[in-house]
Amino acid sequence: MKIVVIGAGAMGTLFGGKLALAGAEVTMVDVVPEAVESMRRDGLVLELLDGVHRAPVEAYLAQDVPFIADLVVLFTKSLYSRAALESARRFMDSRTVVLSLQNGLGNLERISEFVPKKRIILGTTDFPSDLVSIGHIRSLGDGHTSIMTAEGGETPFLQQVCGLFDRAGLGCAITPDIMKTIWSKVAVNATANSITAVCRLRCGVLVDTPEAGELARHIVDEIVAVAAAVAG
DSSP states (O other): OEEEEEOOSHHHHHHHHHHHHTTOEEEEEOSOHHHHHHHHHHOEEEEETTEEEEEOOEEEOGGGOOSOOSEEEEOSOGGGHHHHHHHHGGGOOTTOEEEEOOSSSOHHHHHTTTSOGGGEEEEEEOOOOEEEETTEEEOOSOOOEEEEETTSOOOHHHHHHHHHHHHTTOOEEEOTTHHHHHHHHHHHIIIIIHHHHHHTOOTTHHHHOHHHHHHHHHHHHHHHHHHHHHHO
16 A cells, blocks of 8 residues: 655654554655655654654655555645645545544545545544654654544445554554544644643643633533534
8 A cells, every 4th residue: 555644744754654664655745845855865763652763764745756645644734735635636546545634623625625525534643743853753652543434434445544554553443433533632622722822831730720620611512512513
């Protein structure tokens, strides 16, 4: 399986590196020429709980990818998805599947502008990853990854992807109600990220401060109400 990871940030580097270490054929795509050159020269460096690993990978600017991908893993920020997929047209064909593990909502709608729903996999992950430098991340915690086809059916390709991710140590599971999982991640981000950003405090404030905990509960209640309204 030819895998292209678009976006060599903290999460893209973690997933691309772990998949490469597990023997997958991984190519990294980024928009920064210096990042591409660095990854081609030095590979990806992963600081993990069991030590430091170096994963050799191919790396290209989108317009230079010389093959058709079987799986495109989209790890750009959501606001850059359209630009990333537009540039990816040259290495996608009628068989290519796009997997989004991006945070937030609306990713399916954006990807559907380029790829039919039957060739989209949605998911979420809670693995930690910090970008140390180009092609170098630190991930000193465990996590899980949940995926499901956008149409809601389990396919042989989905099983193949899940198995590969699991063997790479990415804790992958096929999750039938994937939108529930995605909304749960939205709730986590909307509470922890917003409160800590505004207060300029670490996440521990949510459990150590009663007022922060109460505010988090109000935010979650609002997210649940919005999710229920969207679901009809």
